[in-house]
Amino acid sequence: MRPGRPRRTLRFRLFLLAASGLLPLAIVAGIVLAWLSAERQRDARENALAVSRAMATAVDAELRATLGVLQSLALSDELAPAHLRRFHALARRVAEAQGWRSIVLADHQGRILLNSSMDPDAANPAPVEPGSMRLAIEKRQPVVGDVARGPLRLPAFAVRLPVEKDGELRYVLSAVIPTEHVLTVLMRQQIPATSVVSVFDRRLQRVARSRPHPTERPPASLQALLEKGNPEGMGTTFTLDGVRSQTGYTRLAAWGWVVATSIAAADAGTGVYEALGAVAAGLFASLALAAILAWYFARDVADPIDALKAAAGALGRGDPVHLPRLDIAELQEVGAALEHASTDRDCAAQERRAAEAERETLLARATEALQRAEEAGHAKDEFLAMLGHELRNPLAPMSTALHLMARKGDPGTQREREVMERQVAHMKRLVDDLLDVSRITGKRLExxxxxxxxxxxxxxxxxxxxxxxxxxxxxxxxxxxxxxxxxxxxxxxxxxxxxxxxxxxxxxxxxxxxxxxxxxxxxxxxxxxxxxxxxxxxxxxxxxxxxxxxxxxxxxxxxxxxxxxxxxxxxxxxxxxxxxxxxxxxxxxxxxxxxxxxxxxxxxxxxAAAAEAGLAPPYRQRGRILLVEDNRDAADTAAVLLELSGLEVQVAYDPGVALSMLERFPPDVAVLDIGLPGMNGYELAGRLKAHPNGRNCYLVALTGYGTASDLARARAAGFRQHLVKPAAPDALLEAIREGLRENTDRRSP
Structure with a gap:
């Protein structure tokens, strides 16, 4: 078992086995309930559409009844220019009897001639909702206007009837009806308490709603459904109260109004939820029975397993393993395997102890051999460093002496000198190769x-x-x-x-x-x-x-x-x-x-700038040079080389003598060997820099030690140049010239 994975008991696994038989039943029940729920929702949408149709029929009948009353008024003898005062009185009586807000008479151009709610002699204002007035004049057909608010800021709509005589449009007769009139029509119908019926005009402004709400526009989901422009439709929406509903709507083709009915989705699923509860109760009872059966049958397996657990614990502790006969064949085989494992463990333990003893012996030998190898490697490095130093020391004066002989230009010794130069160069190359390969294999070459x-x-x-x-x-x-x-x-x-x-x-x-x-x-x-x-x-x-x-x-x-x-x-x-x-x-x-x-x-x-600056600036070929070297041949030949170059040179074969020379000879550049007797070159450099006459001295190391650590130590001691013996004469002269140039630059204002 992977670490962290939860353990499951045998009883739990038996319970899962029994419960898995209920899974197909649960799946089928879920599919049936989902189908039943979908059917109930579809029935709810169709019922909502049917209610909308019925409500639309009632609203349309009410609007047509209004038109019938207006048509009766249009046929009355009082509707004539000479009898408009009598028509005003008649219109007032009819409006009050019908519960209308007023009856308005306009001429064929839409100008108001009289308003039953106003005095006959009062000036008549323009129509409150001119769009429907203009439409009635243009089409010469009855028009139901949109909801608008008059001077009293109360919502109402107009039912307008064009009146023609002798084929000419003479008047437009309008009934201004409060929206409550439509709400009364809705409330006369049998609307369920959880359903909502709404009536909207052409601009989707609410005319009436069976359940009051301050918002006069349809909710966003219903508006999206209505804006499709279909004569009828169904869909799932959310009411202004946030209730998920199944909605159906119907348009009044003659007037452009819409009647929408929303039935709460919860009501549509009432029967489904009851069936779901029954199925859930049955499944729970089945699971309980499965748990009881799992507990009962697990007892016959648990006791042998406990015995196997005890045997496994004894095996882990290193104790002998003894098991009684188990009634289950598979578990009996496991027990036999544990007993065999106990026997094999004892044999393996003996072999392991012997192997560990042998391994400890081999490890001790390997550790000792590694230590000897490290000591040998360290000794080899020290030997090569000392070898390089000792071989370079005699090569340095030989190389310098050959250079001096070349400068003197003795033709009688030219052939011998060339032979010696080649052999010295060959010897130097052999020494360099030996030291380089040592540094490379030891990964010390920087x-x-x-x-x-x-x-x-x-x-x-x-x-x-x-x-x-x-x-x-x-x-x-x-x-x-x-x-x-x-x-x-x-x-x-x-x-x-x-x-x-x-x-x-x-x-x-x-x-x-x-x-x-x-x-x-x-x-x-x-x-x-x-x-x-x-x-x-x-x-x-x-x-x-x-x-x-x-x-x-x-x-x-x-x-x-x-x-x-x-x-x-x-x-x-x-x-x-x-x-x-x-x-x-x-x-x-x-x-x-x-x-x-x-x-x-x-x-x-x-x-480019570096290329242009490739020529070295002119340098001053004058200066005082202190040369400290315990190899007299190397010191003397190097001194002759420097003197031939126009430099003033003082040679010391001992570091103490070099320090005593500072009182009468303040050097510009000091060339120091590192392997000096009594005081190495690093210590001499510190003493020299501490002396007033050596404070500004430029230090050059000329030594047989050429490893990266030697170079770093020389830098730390204050040396500005580090030359490895035998240094080429040109390299030595260039190092000294660099020091003289630096001193000159430092003194310049």
């Missing part, structure tokens, strides 16, 4: 993404490898549409990707081979291709070319060297940029093609 103009990056990469091409030919191909391509990337890491791929192509291409570097756009991606016509790769090599530490089979001389990390780093760096790399080769000796994919980004708004 990317600094920014908008990059891809064509510029590709051109720089092509220029960077020119010195090592030898006789090889490098063809740079940038499609016209690719000039506008931008990507979001880390400039240093993407340059590393291109340098690795180009270096790989140079390594595996013959001395006079051809290499192609291309840039194009493919949909929402930028594609950089590095193709060569070198040694190529067979299929078994293609499958593993991006694996770490994998190298294609070589001879015993390992003429091409390497650690097998370059392409693995390329793939990882591109994946971190949301892109990828593929390789294709037609086979051994048929060259290789590497394709780099990078998602295209929108060009930054300031791209």
């Amino acid at each position: 990317m600094r993404l920014q908008p990059l103009h891809l064509a510029t990056l590709v051109r720089h990469a092509a220029s960077a490898v020119q010195p090592v091409l030898g006789l090889r030919h490098l063809d740079l191909r940038i499609d016209g549409g690719a000039e506008a391509l931008w990507v979001a990337g880390d400039e240093v890491r993407l340059a590393q990707v291109l340098n690795n791929l180009l270096g790989n192509a140079i390594k595996f291409t013959g001395p006079e081979g051809a290499i192609t570097l291309g840039l194009a756009q493919a949909g929402a991606e930028a594609r950089i291709t590095v193709a060569d016509d070198g040694v190529g790769m067979p299929p078994e090599v293609l499958k593993h070319v991006f694996d770490q530490f994998y190298q294609a089979p070589q001879g015993v001389d390992r003429s091409r060297g390497g650690l097998g990390l370059g392409l693995a780093i390329v793939r990882s760096l591109l994946e971190m940029h949301g892109g990828g790399v593929e390789v294709a080769s037609a086979g051994a000796g048929r060259g290789s093609t590497f394709t780099v994919r990078l998602p295209v980004a929108a060009a930054p708004p300031e791209a």
Whole structure:
């Protein structure tokens, strides 16, 4: 059973089973009652229509009787211009006898000649309801006017009779009848107390209503029914009292009046409600009987079920399960299953305890192995960081010394110098690869993404490898549409990707081979291709070319060297940029093609301004430089490089000596090693910035530690630049020039 679902007892389910047999009877009874109710409502509408017809006949007879009286007056001898005073007296007597408000005589143009309710000599006003007067004159037929209010503001209507003599219209004789006269006609009929009869004129103004109400217009539902314009009709409406009713109406064809009768729907359904009550009582009695039978028969099942419940509880508690013989076969099978489950439970418990003991042993071993692996990983990271630092320290002075030798221009040592430069660069690349792959696999490599103009990056990469091409030919191909391509990337890491791929192509291409570097756009991606016509790769090599530490089979001389990390780093760096790399080769000796994919980004708004500002402003080639480095060779060679650039340099091999120099040598820029003896570079930076002569000093870190955490720690200590050994001479000079420019800008007013 699902959690939260209400539980139902056996007795309740048996009750539902018995009660379900009554459902067809209830459905049939409901259908019959619905049909009977519909029939009663239809009969009520037809009765309302019949009453409306009868009432319409009575009202029409009363109106025609009025016309008969008017016709008698029209034939009297007093109706002549010379006897109008005698006709006035006659009209007054007739109006009083009939209960009319007045009798009005108008000429053939509708002008009032006399009014029985007014003095004969009094000025006669215009007709109160001129529409019916005009209609009687135009049609020369009797007309029953609409309800209107005269000077006394009492409702009445006019019955008008055109009087013709010798074929000409002479007069219009009108009887002004109060609406109560029509109400009297209605009340003489036998109208049920819950029914309402209403009479309306042509404009649907109420003439009379069997039940008083202040509203003179029909209710909205009845008005909608009457406005259809049919001679007769039926429908369901609501009276002005809000009672739902069945309504029938009839129009008086001769006069345009409407008689409507509404019978309360409750009266029409009286018999149906009684039948519904009888059916409901029968169903309730049947349900009560079903409940009694369910309770009675459930006793024979409840006792065995209670025994099964007790057995299930014992099974859950882990106690032995023993059941008596049950009289119901199905329940006896359930009991046997519970006893078997109890036996199986005991066996499973023993096996589980043994398995838990074994699992605890394995868990302890796995925990110990994981801890050893974490310690080994931490030790590996520390070893690689220290290895990088120790290897970079000797590479820094070697690189600087080679740069100085190049600047001195000794042609006798050029070949040896070039060999050493290539080997130093190769050693630096191996160290960088080792540290990069460690950071990538440990997910500690941080990317600094920014908008990059891809064509510029590709051109720089092509220029960077020119010195090592030898006789090889490098063809740079940038499609016209690719000039506008931008990507979001880390400039240093993407340059590393291109340098690795180009270096790989140079390594595996013959001395006079051809290499192609291309840039194009493919949909929402930028594609950089590095193709060569070198040694190529067979299929078994293609499958593993991006694996770490994998190298294609070589001879015993390992003429091409390497650690097998370059392409693995390329793939990882591109994946971190949301892109990828593929390789294709037609086979051994048929060259290789590497394709780099990078998602295209929108060009930054300031791209044009940045391009125009690409030339660096002129800088002041003067300044005092404090160089602190415990490796004397590295310090001395770097000092010579800076002095040749026109800078004033002081060298300290010890941090204490560097602090003592501040009294007589306030530096503009301080280049500090981090791994100094006695006091590391971070502490020295703080002491230097606290000294009055070093407060405005621009700090540059030159160190063998190059992880992201090392960079962050250097920033926190106040270093503005962080260079990793062996730093290129141009990079060191540019960092110092940046510091000198900043100091100059700060001093300028």
